[in-house]
Amino acid sequence: MNDMYKDRTLFITGASGFVGKVMVEKILYSLPGIKRIYILIRASKGKSGLERWKQLEKLELFNRIRRECPDRLSKVVTVDGDISLANLGISSADLNRVLEETSMVFHCAATVRFDEPLRTAVNLNMGGIARVVALCHRIPKLQCLLHCSTCYVNADKLGVKLEEQLYPAPCDPHKLIDMQTDMNEQLFESIGKEAAKSYGNTYCFTKALAEHLLVKDAMGLPVLIFRPSVIGPIWHDGIPGWADTFQGASAMFSAMGTGAIARIPIEGNVCLDGIPVDIVSSSMLVCAAYRLIISDKSVVPVVHCNTSTVNPLIVENLIPTFIECAYKYPFDRMISPPIFSHLGSDALEQSMHRVREKVVGPAMDSVSAIVGKKPFWGRLYARVGETYIALRKFFANYEFSTGNLLRLMDMMSDEDRQ
Numbered sequence: 213m214n215d216m217y218k219d220r221t222l223f224i225t226g227a228s229g230f231v232g233k234v235m236v237e238k239i240l241y242s243l244p245g246i247k248r249i250y251i252l253i254r255a256s257k258g259k260s261g262l263e264r265w266k267q268l269e270k271l272e273l274f275n276r277i278r279r280e281c282p283d284r285l286s287k288v289v290t291v292d293g294d295i296s297l298a299n300l301g302i303s304s305a306d307l308n309r310v311l312e313e314t315s316m317v318f319h320c321a322a323t324v325r326f327d328e329p330l331r332t333a334v335n336l337n338m339g340g341i342a343r344v345v346a347l348c349h350r351i352p353k354l355q356c357l358l359h360c361s362t363c364y365v366n367a368d369k370l371g372v373k374l375e376e377q378l379y380p381a382p383c384d385p386h387k388l389i390d391m392q393t394d395m396n397e398q399l400f401e402s403i404g405k406e407a408a409k410s411y412g413n414t415y416c417f418t419k420a421l422a423e424h425l426l427v428k429d430a431m432g433l434p435v436l437i438f439r440p441s442v443i444g445p446i447w448h449d450g451i452p453g454w455a456d457t458f459q460g461a462s463a464m465f466s467a468m469g470t471g472a473i474a475r476i477p478i479e480g481n482v483c484l485d486g487i488p489v490d491i492v493s494s495s496m497l498v499c500a501a502y503r504l505i506i507s508d509k510s511v512v513p514v515v516h517c518n519t520s521t522v523n524p525l526i527v528e529n530l531i532p533t534f535i536e537c538a539y540k541y542p543f544d545r546m547i548s549p550p551i552f553s554h555l556g557s558d559a560l561e562q563s564m565h566r567v568r569e570k571v572v573g574p575a576m577d578s579v580s581a582i583v584g585k586k587p588f589w590g591r592l593y594a595r596v597g598e599t600y601i602a603l604r605k606f607f608a609n610y611e612f613s614t615g616n617l618l619r620l621m622d623m624m625s626d627e628d629r630q
Contacts, residue, residue: 213628216501218245221313225295225344226320227251228264230457231360231443233273235318235493237450240277240284243497250310252293252300252321261292272451295321295340300347311347316356316500319344324459326413326602330404331392337418338385338425345429356434356503358496363441363485363518363612364605365420368410373521373611376439376514378423382407385421386428412605427512436503440492441518442606447488461486463599469538471548472596477556478607480528485520485610492517498620498628515616522614527554527607547592558604565597 222239226232232251239246253261268274269285277285291310294301302310323336341359348357366374368382391400407417423437444461446454455462467473495517503513519525531552538550573590580588621629 213497213501213624214243214245216504217243217497219247220315221248221250222246222316222318223250223252223291223310223314224318224320225252225300225340226322226360228253228268229320229324230455230459231440231489231492231496232320233268233271233456234446234450234489235320235496236288237273237277238490238493238497240287241281244281244284246287248313249288250291250314251288252291252295252302254294254301255292261290265290271456273454273456276450295343296335298343300343311350311352313353314351315353316358316504317344317348317351317354318358318360318496318500320360322360322415322419324415326415326605327598328414330401330407330414330418331397333404333414333418334389334392337415338389338422341422341426342389342429345426345433348430348433354433356436356500357430358436358438358500358503359423359426360496361423361437361439362416362419363439363516363610364412364416365423365439367412367416367605367610370608370610373613374516375613376516376616378427378437378512378514381421381424382410382417383421385425388421389425413602416605430512432509434503434506434509435512436499437512437514438496438499439514439516439518439612440495441485441487441516441520441610441612443489443492444486445488446490449490449494455489464603465534466543467596467599468534468552469550470543470546471550472592473600474548474551475553475556475561476600476604476607477558477561478527478554480526480554482527482607482609483520483611484525484527484530484607485518485612486525487517487519495617498624499617502620502623513616515620516612516614517617518612518614520611520614522618561600562597565593565600568593569597 224232224236227236236249236251239249251265253265255261256264265288291302291306299307319341321340323333348354366379369379404414404417408414411417411420426435426437442461446452499515531554534552535550538552569590573593576589577587
């Protein structure tokens, strides 16, 4: 692996996100031959991309880099930009360097809010990949464009084993992008509400369309589509248990571990599909290296990174472990003792969340106001309710084929596999 990445310059979008940060750290630690990593990072809250990255470098995630090989941090070069803008919002000087030096592109940027308005999700998840592809067509030395998607692009196909392939698109992605400007807000958002009935949310819907847009627009480019399932904290490569985001598996464990969500009605024999972020980041690097040795640019490999067909996570088997961990390593702040129940009614559970948000939370905030505390409980219960609704789509018996990643692992040396 190190030989394949030696002296290469990478360009990564979404490097400030959960997966992106872990992947950058993995590259710096395990691929010392890498020449440079350009990371696209958006200025925010009065801070430039460089200032934001310098703050991220101080995270515990980078402890082993600072301790064992701090000089490698200089290989990271920030590029101020934004995937919602033409040319990704990159300045002419930075753009020239990226175009001239880059040979591998990792597109990890996206909005991962499940309840994002359709217009925003289309602009970032679909428009973002369209802009990345347009830039890649101008990179003369490009040998790999890896698009980080999700297994749940096929969330509308529950009940069948989902293969590593593209299924028919629910609509024309280019037409949907054009409709952003031609259609009024209310009518356009109604499309998102309708899509959410099958896909669960605008995230899965727009990520599904993004894949089809990519295949069409990136014709002639060396592309690979990488689909992880629900991404959880680090397993063992780095700091076990580390996560810095309230999303995916972390959101579920946090909400149930603090007692914010007491139960999620689900059959005990349901297989959950989750994958640690360190496995995701390492697998992305392996898949990109595999794309380097494929000479036929018309081939677009699709690779799932998941556990349902490899190491199934059955709900009734997991609950005792969840409870043990919650009581052995309790959260600093808890609403009530964690229960981790999978019994009950979904309709009743949603009603209870609405009561907490509209009645219990405001009442507790009123009591808190008497002693001079700011409102907290109403917002908390609203967010907990949103988390419950967002996650319930993923508590289903999805089955994703994992053959391609297993075949890649068989091709690796013992050292790289470890």
